[in-house]
Amino acid sequence: MTSEAELDWKDIIHRCFRCGYCKFTYDYNDFNCPSYKKHRFETYSTGGRLWLIYGVINGDLQWSENLANVLYSCPTCGNCMENCRFEKFNFLLVDMIEAARAEATKSGFCPEKQKVLVERATNPEMWNPYGEPNSDNEALKKEYDLPDEAEWVYFIGCTSNYRQQNLRDATLRLLKKTGIDFTLVDEHCCTSPMLRTGQVDCASDFMNYNIARIKNAGASKVVTSCAGCYRTLLKDYEKFGADLGFEVYHTGELIKKLLNDGKIKIASNYDKVITYHDPCHLGRHMDMYEVPREVIKQIPGIKFVEMERIRENAWCCGAGGGVKIGYPDWALEISKERLEEAKETGAAVLTSMCPFCKTNLSDANETFNMGFEVLDLIEILDQLDIEILE
């Protein structure tokens, strides 16, 4: 018998009953779908979107700018996948929305703002969605005295390399401190912005390029500080038929492993109250909830407090799925709600493990004058003494 995961999404999409569980937190305390909470028309729930897409497949609806807008007004945070009760296909909900975005793009209805991401990433001067001149990372290799070949590649990711250099540099320093054998490559966009916005035509070329670069560096392991790259490398490359041939770690996993294996020890205190925001691409998309918390708990002096909505139930930061570029004001509103929730914990530091979450949370922190120190967990670790035990 064919499992749902093997069926074409077009053969499953009509199975959504539009019952509405997908809109809620697990205890129905609030709407946890950022899009439904904002727009409130049924159209903007996941069920509404699936019915619209099915309408297009059936010929009852035509692609239009407005329909594309409904489809793209979703940060693909995956809350719907967690709360949908239809276990045979709930894990495919975001995939179906992304597949429908690809159909919209084919039909010429990818919104202009989201198109820019790929126009920039495919520009040979850039290879990144931020429109910055491409960094081949040679200068960084020199600065950090990195070899041409190594066991590990640190896949920086475009957001860290072009917008959150502080996180990039903190990661580089931390990796150096831990003593692992690593290097950098001339990476191109991991393809996350393409896949999340349905612009998939050139994704395979980018994947093959990145894989080749990593293999050329002789690496058997990749570590990335970006939740989006991590999800894409681990989940999407395989879907596109790419053969990785190397292991992929998030920085959180690597640090946790080094701590647990007794290879490093955090040797100074961090005497602040912090709370942790679960990035959707790390949490709901990859089921990684415990790793960052385990690392946090090993930091001496730290006071860790949790927000009300955490782990599978976390409120999205609002940046993903092309929302940050497509609907920048709304993206900030979503982050504002997260910051307000963080405020209730009494934390002074809001930490996460995703440069894109950090960007959006920091932007909202500044725009709404919320007074947090917004830091990636790696940036916190970078401030501390790390003792090498072996």
Next chain:
Amino acid sequence: MSNVEVLSKLEEIVGKDFASNSPEELFIYSQDPGVSHPRPVDFVAMPETVEEVQQIVRIANEEKIPIIPMGGGMTLSGLVIPVKGGIVLDMKRMDKIIEINETSRYALVEAGVTSGQIISYLNEKYPDLRAPFPDAPPSITLAGNALIHGSGYLSQKYGDHGAMINGLEVVLANGEVLKVGSCAMSKYWFTRGPIPDLVGLFTSAFGTMGIVTKLSIKLFPKPKFRDIVIGLIKDLDTIPELVLNLTKTDIPEDLMVALAEKPDFMKGYAILMLYINGDTQEELASKTKILKKMYRKNKATFMKMPPKYYDIFLEQPQFAAKAADFRKGGGFEYVGSFMPLEKIPEAIEIARDISLKYGIVPTQVSRIIGRGHAVMFAASYSFNRADPEDMEKARKALHETNEMVLNLGGLPWKAELGGQKLMIEKMDPNYKMLLKTIRNIVDPNGIMNPGNWEV
């Protein structure tokens, strides 16, 4: 007024973001998850206040535009799909829990408050109280459920949820606000009598009498523990007497008889789902002991709940929507009906035959209401939304079940248009005459969900 002008007026009232006539909104609001054919909608609006509802209704009345209030949109029988076009008023932005009165035990809520919202709110702030809600997704509204004479939790002990309404605030077709129940003359929304009961005018009226904007509903004490005592029934004819005897004890909090021929081992049995509660485990054990004895005396067999099903059966609300995937097709609809208890064995058999005739696995539930004064008998028909023939079979099964219910002396509940037509054919002429007269007075321009209850 042109469509452009109407939209512009709606936008002025509710804000640009909450009024629409775009093809996407019209598509979604032209259908519900049941098997009704889509019907066209002209506008969708989401008011936030009673004043906004009044303004919209005044325009609709002046322009003779049909107006259809929608709660969760989960009746499955197409009651909020316009019959004659018009404005669908999605009430879910009116989502304030205004008051919880712990002493007189009621909740005063706006029409868009969902069952999920009240469950969560009471759990957090009033853990000793609970609200009546059905085994429907948490996105349904308390008001919508009560106003269609819904049933579900606490119905065995306290009656259907329509009977639990203390009072309503309603916007009438002329835009005036009416209060019915004690709130008509008191600041307490604690009772619907002792005055002429006008709440009844708005229940099961499907929005034809006015637009309900606030609802006061009874709350009930919440014992610390809850459990389920399962029984298996082989001889369906024993059901009425068994139910009568069980309800004599005053032990069951809720009581249902379910028939599901999948998995296969369930074939040939009806399953008795009896919920009990208590403040101590000893109390539960003692009640269970009495029930076990009663099962034996009444030819039912006690069945120990397999642990893996325990959480599933005790979850509130139950995930009843799972029936939508029985045929891997995203759809089910059921004839719910209010039946006399003595007719349940016959109804089960006939509905089973109807299911088999249309190739649908028989799935039924009989929920005892008010200690057996009525039974909400539901025969559910799953269908595949992607298969028009399958949907047609479900429609035919629903129609035949409506006929069966009426023939046995029951009443279809929240009936779709076809079911309403059958009911009207059977209705006492003077009932029809009075209903028509009242409607003409309350809604002379016929703007309130026209097409429903067309007597």
